[in-house]
Amino acid sequence: MAVTGVHPNTASRALSASTLWRSAIVLTATVIAVPVLVILVSLLGPYSKAWQHLLDTVLVDYVVNSLLLMLGVGLGTLLLGVSTAWLTALCDFPGRRLFSWALLLPMAMPAYIIAYTYTGLLDFAGPVQSALRSSFGWAHGDYWFPQIRSLEGAICMLSLVLYPYVYLLTRIAFLQQSTAVLEASRGLGKSATRTFVQVSLPMARPAIAAGISLALMETLADYGTVAYFGVSAFTTGIFRTWYGLGELHTAAQLAAFLLLFVLVLFTLERYSRARLRFHRTGNRAAPVRIRLRGWRAAAACTLSLGVVSAGFLLPAAQLTVWGAEHYSSALTPAFIRLLANSFLLAALASLSCLLLALLLGYGKRVHPGPVERAASRVASMGYAVPGTVIAVGVMIPFAWVDNSVAAALQQRFGISSGLLLSGTLGALVFAYVVRFLAVSLQSVEAGLAQIRPEIDESARSLGQTPLRVLKRIHLPMLRGSLLTALLLVFVDVLKELPTTLILRPFNFNTLAVRAHELASDERLAEAALPALAIVLIGLLPVILLTRNMSREPSAQ
Amino acid sequence: MIHQLELQHVTVRYGETTAVNNASLTLQAGDIGCLLGPSGCGKTSLLRAIAGFERVSHGSIALRGTTLSTPQSQLPPEQRKVGMVFQDFALFPHLNVRANIGFGLAHLTRAMRRSRVDSLLQLVALSEYASAWPHELSGGQQQRVALARALAPEPEILLLDEPFSSLDTELRTLLAEEVRALLKSSGITALLVTHDQHEAFAMADQITLLHAGLIAQTGTPYDLYHRPATEFVAEFIGEGNVISVAVTDSGIWNNTVNEGDIALPQPATGQVLRLLVRPGDIEHAADSQTALRVARKAFRGARYWYELLLPDGQRVPCTTTGNIDIPVGGLLPVRFNLRQNLVFDAAGNAARATAATPEGSQHPPRGSPAVTCA
Numbered sequence: 001m002a003v004t005g006v007h008p009n010t011a012s013r014a015l016s017a018s019t020l021w022r023s024a025i026v027l028t029a030t031v032i033a034v035p036v037l038v039i040l041v042s043l044l045g046p047y048s049k050a051w052q053h054l055l056d057t058v059l060v061d062y063v064v065n066s067l068l069l070m071l072g073v074g075l076g077t078l079l080l081g082v083s084t085a086w087l088t089a090l091c092d093f094p095g096r097r098l099f100s101w102a103l104l105l106p107m108a109m110p111a112y113i114i115a116y117t118y119t120g121l122l123d124f125a126g127p128v129q130s131a132l133r134s135s136f137g138w139a140h141g142d143y144w145f146p147q148i149r150s151l152e153g154a155i156c157m158l159s160l161v162l163y164p165y166v167y168l169l170t171r172i173a174f175l176q177q178s179t180a181v182l183e184a185s186r187g188l189g190k191s192a193t194r195t196f197v198q199v200s201l202p203m204a205r206p207a208i209a210a211g212i213s214l215a216l217m218e219t220l221a222d223y224g225t226v227a228y229f230g231v232s233a234f235t236t237g238i239f240r241t242w243y244g245l246g247e248l249h250t251a252a253q254l255a256a257f258l259l260l261f262v263l264v265l266f267t268l269e270r271y272s273r274a275r276l277r278f279h280r281t282g283n284r285a286a287p288v289r290i291r292l293r294g295w296r297a298a299a300a301c302t303l304s305l306g307v308v309s310a311g312f313l314l315p316a317a318q319l320t321v322w323g324a325e326h327y328s329s330a331l332t333p334a335f336i337r338l339l340a341n342s343f344l345l346a347a348l349a350s351l352s353c354l355l356l357a358l359l360l361g362y363g364k365r366v367h368p369g370p371v372e373r374a375a376s377r378v379a380s381m382g383y384a385v386p387g388t389v390i391a392v393g394v395m396i397p398f399a400w401v402d403n404s405v406a407a408a409l410q411q412r413f414g415i416s417s418g419l420l421l422s423g424t425l426g427a428l429v430f431a432y433v434v435r436f437l438a439v440s441l442q443s444v445e446a447g448l449a450q451i452r453p454e455i456d457e458s459a460r461s462l463g464q465t466p467l468r469v470l471k472r473i474h475l476p477m478l479r480g481s482l483l484t485a486l487l488l489v490f491v492d493v494l495k496e497l498p499t500t501l502i503l504r505p506f507n508f509n510t511l512a513v514r515a516h517e518l519a520s521d522e523r524l525a526e527a528a529l530p531a532l533a534i535v536l537i538g539l540l541p542v543i544l545l546t547r548n549m550s551r552e553p554s555a556q
Numbered sequence: 557m558i559h560q561l562e563l564q565h566v567t568v569r570y571g572e573t574t575a576v577n578n579a580s581l582t583l584q585a586g587d588i589g590c591l592l593g594p595s596g597c598g599k600t601s602l603l604r605a606i607a608g609f610e611r612v613s614h615g616s617i618a619l620r621g622t623t624l625s626t627p628q629s630q631l632p633p634e635q636r637k638v639g640m641v642f643q644d645f646a647l648f649p650h651l652n653v654r655a656n657i658g659f660g661l662a663h664l665t666r667a668m669r670r671s672r673v674d675s676l677l678q679l680v681a682l683s684e685y686a687s688a689w690p691h692e693l694s695g696g697q698q699q700r701v702a703l704a705r706a707l708a709p710e711p712e713i714l715l716l717d718e719p720f721s722s723l724d725t726e727l728r729t730l731l732a733e734e735v736r737a738l739l740k741s742s743g744i745t746a747l748l749v750t751h752d753q754h755e756a757f758a759m760a761d762q763i764t765l766l767h768a769g770l771i772a773q774t775g776t777p778y779d780l781y782h783r784p785a786t787e788f789v790a791e792f793i794g795e796g797n798v799i800s801v802a803v804t805d806s807g808i809w810n811n812t813v814n815e816g817d818i819a820l821p822q823p824a825t826g827q828v829l830r831l832l833v834r835p836g837d838i839e840h841a842a843d844s845q846t847a848l849r850v851a852r853k854a855f856r857g858a859r860y861w862y863e864l865l866l867p868d869g870q871r872v873p874c875t876t877t878g879n880i881d882i883p884v885g886g887l888l889p890v891r892f893n894l895r896q897n898l899v900f901d902a903a904g905n906a907a908r909a910t911a912a913t914p915e916g917s918q919h920p921p922r923g924s925p926a927v928t929c930a
Contacts, residue, residue, distance in 0.1 A: 452644075454642040455646045457607070457642070458642055458646040458702075458706075460609075460633035461608070461634070462634075462659050462706075462709060463660050463709055476650045477649070
């Protein structure tokens, strides 16, 4: 049979379009990967004297404290997350519906904010100790009270706001377990408790592991809490090495060590998520909940209420009280500028993320191939990388470009150019994009995934041009996912502390930075207003999550 | 004469793989055609080439004399006047039933669109669901919406890609007959893709059987069953085995089948031929000298289906009445009734019919027992 090729014109046009897509995607992924690559390359050396100093003094502390933090937060989120997930997914008790979404509220509370709020509550001069002293007539030194500003304190704070990751994933896993499997276990002679321990829990294990690894990634990324509590961890170490010792390269090497920790978690999370697929068995019939009565119901209520109160209600109330006290002095044009700055940054970053996510998402859809898949993998690795690491990884190449340009200009024209890239909003937005692109990419890809190719094809065969398919099918179907992508990144940027602290332009303040600065100066009450603003905006994605939750399989 | 659909030597390739090889086919106005074949035979690729979603690398596709596809030029899908019903219906989830059906009618005025959608809703008996959302409908209802949506712009041809495969088995044949009646009453030309021969029999006027990218045979359902062009067709359509028979010096076939059982004009000694045996061709006969060993059996209510071993190990099917119950391994006395049977040459092509079928070229009307008894 004669081999007739496709028409050369159309063929080359299709080819060039696909090359264009592919180049754009590969370029994006490469640029996104630069900060992490810079950090990894720093491991090759040279190792300065400061490195020897670190080895001799604090490095062991960093490693031990970071490990202890991870261990503590891992246990804490496991206990809080799994117990509340089990109660709201598989049991029934008064207030279960309310608690099932209220338990997500602590997600709105950044760890550094809850940390200084509790410090204000529990310090010597705080309301709790004052009340104890006045009611028992104690004086300073008469009694023992736990020191909140400690490693243990940091573990508690982080667990209180990070357990929702475990809660959310485990709860869904419990809800999706088919009743048939559980009934099979009961039919084979296992009691309800044994069924939970031997069937439900093991089946939910990948979800629990994925939730804990996410919580631990956040733990490693945390700077505000450990800095405020004076705990020497990797993130505070990186700051100290850079700002204290002025050793950017050594800071990068420390960051690289932190990355190795992250890599372990990242692998664990990917592995668990991959296994999640196999654990989704059968049709997800609505589970028959265990009805709790009497003291059991009371205990369930108390536990849920306690967790929500400790993680959200109590600190939020304290912030509100402080905010109300300092309302008049804090609500100044300076505060408005703070808001405007934060919103501008968040808007720029979330829009940039969305555009790049659309580029990557559509690229993968139009020309699916191993290159495109790898590119979107690479581009979405940032969520696992701590902000501090990304900030250092952005700083080094940007400073290098600045210095080279400045040197060249000085040499040739005798002009001093100053800093072109580093210390600009551009550098900061770029760092945010590296860190949060995964968030918007996930939403965009989820949105695109529900528009199956047959939907496009049926629109085409009904007489619509590709452009009109985009307008009449894709835009309306994607609207929700695009808004979600924008919102999630917006809020994440607003909450992000270490990246902003390192990369912000001189004298450029945001809500998060200001709250952190005021708290560090022990002006806790004044920090309340920016903190409250962050928490309020942080509630938006929680509301979004609870809306999705209401679409879950309704149980009897 | 202008055919409604005309494919000439169409080849569809994906990179190095040839999905459809040199397929030629015509379909007349008002007829319902069917592309039938096992999965991977290229039937869906061919359908998608007609709809404009795949390029042809050789040959041409024309609709009512207008060329749609050649290797040099491809009319985009939206300009082809081809309606398509997708396997999983591909309803637009963000539009309700009315908006789904009216989607392809953007060129009409609001009032005309409304009345066209109304008449289609009536046609598929979904008038009361006009404002329902796709996810609120049952599978059968979704399928009718997909059908109405594809018919709304009055396409020159309707393409249906495995339209019943996502529905319950019991529903399928029923719906296939309903859809056939609907298309026939509206005089719509349609081409259906399926791997299920019962669906093909229930729907189609003309069936094209594909095998490994090649058209094996095109014909009426009756033709495909009774006059299969190749061994593949014979075995794919209906139940039946093709066995090798050798003509020995003594004129006895395989030591089992007597020459007299098969009426070949001039059986050539030493030749090996291939013989199609359908279940009805071997009958239980209590007084017969010949008995075959039972290899497998299945109870089918009124009947028993047996698979019998010829002495040389080849297997042939046989059905008996439900009261003839021989255990596996036992012997079933049989009589051969192979005088009408098809013989293929060694290459698997129909060599010659042993005798003209009594019906001759007079096909029974569609849907008669003779066709669907397979």
